[in-house]
Amino acid sequence: MSGSARIKDLAVSDNGFVFDPWTGSSFSLNDSGLCLLRGLQEGLGRAALAARLRERFEFRDGAGAPPADLERDVDEFVTLLRRNELLPTDAEVAP
Amino acid sequence: MRKDPEQLTVAVTGLNATDNPAPGVAVIRALRHDPRWRGRIVGLTYDALDSGAYAGGLVDDVFLIPYPSQGAEALEARLRYIHERVPLDVVMPTLDSELPGFIALEPVLSELGIGAFMPTAEQLELRSKVHLPELGAMTDLRVPATLVLSGPEALARIHQEMPYPFWIKGAFYGAARAANLHEAVRAYHDVVARWGLPVLAQADATGVEYDVAGVGDGRGGLVGAVPMRKTLLTDKGKGWAGVAVRDPALLEMTARFVAATRWRGPFELELIKDGDGGWQLLEINPRFPAWIYLSAGAGVNLPRAAMRLAAGAPVEPLGPPRAGTLFVRIALDQIADISDYEQLISRGELRNIEEEA
Numbered sequence: 523m524s525g526s527a528r529i530k531d532l533a534v535s536d537n538g539f540v541f542d543p544w545t546g547s548s549f550s551l552n553d554s555g556l557c558l559l560r561g562l563q564e565g566l567g568r569a570a571l572a573a574r575l576r577e578r579f580e581f582r583d584g585a586g587a588p589p590a591d592l593e594r595d596v597d598e599f600v601t602l603l604r605r606n607e608l609l610p611t612d613a614e615v616a617p
Numbered sequence: 618m619r620k621d622p623e624q625l626t627v628a629v630t631g632l633n634a635t636d637n638p639a640p641g642v643a644v645i646r647a648l649r650h651d652p653r654w655r656g657r658i659v660g661l662t663y664d665a666l667d668s669g670a671y672a673g674g675l676v677d678d679v680f681l682i683p684y685p686s687q688g689a690e691a692l693e694a695r696l697r698y699i700h701e702r703v704p705l706d707v708v709m710p711t712l713d714s715e716l717p718g719f720i721a722l723e724p725v726l727s728e729l730g731i732g733a734f735m736p737t738a739e740q741l742e743l744r745s746k747v748h749l750p751e752l753g754a755m756t757d758l759r760v761p762a763t764l765v766l767s768g769p770e771a772l773a774r775i776h777q778e779m780p781y782p783f784w785i786k787g788a789f790y791g792a793a794r795a796a797n798l799h800e801a802v803r804a805y806h807d808v809v810a811r812w813g814l815p816v817l818a819q820a821d822a823t824g825v826e827y828d829v830a831g832v833g834d835g836r837g838g839l840v841g842a843v844p845m846r847k848t849l850l851t852d853k854g855k856g857w858a859g860v861a862v863r864d865p866a867l868l869e870m871t872a873r874f875v876a877a878t879r880w881r882g883p884f885e886l887e888l889i890k891d892g893d894g895g896w897q898l899l900e901i902n903p904r905f906p907a908w909i910y911l912s913a914g915a916g917v918n919l920p921r922a923a924m925r926l927a928a929g930a931p932v933e934p935l936g937p938p939r940a941g942t943l944f945v946r947i948a949l950d951q952i953a954d955i956s957d958y959e960q961l962i963s964r965g966e967l968r969n970i971e972e973e974a
Contacts, residue, residue, distance in 0.1 A: 533941060543940030544864040545825070546846030607894075 567616035631711035632669025787812035835881030841935030
């Protein structure tokens with residue numbers, strides 16, 4: 523994805539504490555957010571990120587959520603990163 | 618033979634350390650931060666109750682010096698006396714108001730063998746807010762619109778050029794935000810009464826403020842710089858906590874400022890980033906900021922670099938600062954004996970201060 527240098531520069535702790543060294547801002551992530559951010563830092567695309575969520579988290583119905591829902595979650599997370607200037611506004615996640 | 622730069626006697630001013638502290642104590646802490654340092658620190662202070670004078674383990678000697686309003690001659694006489702008592706190798710002024718006096722005395726300091734690494738008189742004038750638009754054009758940095766006010770009557774029409782709210786500022790000190798004519802007139806008279814003329818009106822710039830402390834080599838090169846974002850402010854708007862950052866844009870703008878002005882010595886840039894990601898240069902301070910100890914913590918010890926340059930010693934290459942290094946200020950009560958105060962107030966000097974037990 524474009525803007526990957528910037529996202530790789532984020533300092534992320536195992537507790538989900540994120541420090542942006544460019545702006546000095548800090549954030550807290552829950553477990554799924556941490557999973558997605560680590561995946562983005564590795565350069566994973568949308569489908570791979572959704573698959574990782576599916577693999578690492580259990581869903582309420584016990585059968586796992588439909589992949590489309592998980593990809594929407596990925597998109598929402600990326601929007602959140604853009605809104606907090608952790609990703610450039612034109613950054614796109616690979617399919 | 619040149620003296621070992623780790624064993625210099627360095628005089629530092631600005632020992633006042635209230636909730637709006639002068640930079641002196643932070644500069645001294647940065648000098649002492651390096652384990653190689655074995656020198657002597659002489660505090661130069663204006664008031665016998667300036668906190669840094671009583672900081673055991675920081676200053677070895679303290680001398681009162683005359684206020685800048687007493688002129689360069691009084692300062693020269695006092696520095697000559699101090700130099701006789703404790704031979705100085707380097708002097709590091711840290712306050713805006715005293716810089717013209719120290720700069721004027723640079724030939725005398727040189728004659729006495731005292732090194733100093735300060736901006737030139739021209740650079741000092743250039744950083745005045747009156748010249749901010751000129752400086753903006755010179756460095757290709759955006760600056761807020763600034764108007765020099767011919768008198769308080771100019772405020773009645775100013776909104777035609779500059780919408781409210783805007784800032785009323787002195788050329789070097791003092792700033793108040795004005796949301797209407799009444800506030801603007803009051804701020805104008807307040808600035809005149811406290812800091813004198815000229816008075817400026819400056820457009821309001823909103824966004825996130827970043828500050829960059831640095832040292833210019835006087836030939837257009839940047840010796841080192843530490844950008845910082847304040848994370849906690851006092852009621853006076855002064856940073857009480859902050860974090861070192863490494864936005865490449867900040868370092869690039871700093872390098873551009875230093876290259877265009879060929880800045881010599883310490884400085885601080887105050888910049889603001891608006892919601893669209895655009896930057897504006899708000900102010901230039903011709904000295905280290907009070908938060909400069911952060912630079913030592915972040916691995917870019919700028920006071921040490923400035924001290925070595927003042928002494929004519931080589932400076933180790935300064936890498937980028939460790940982003941994420943925090944400072945969190947503290948206010949604490951120091952214990953001193955009344956005889957220390959008595960010595961300082963009656964004799965104007967306090968020698969061989971021992972570290973507090």
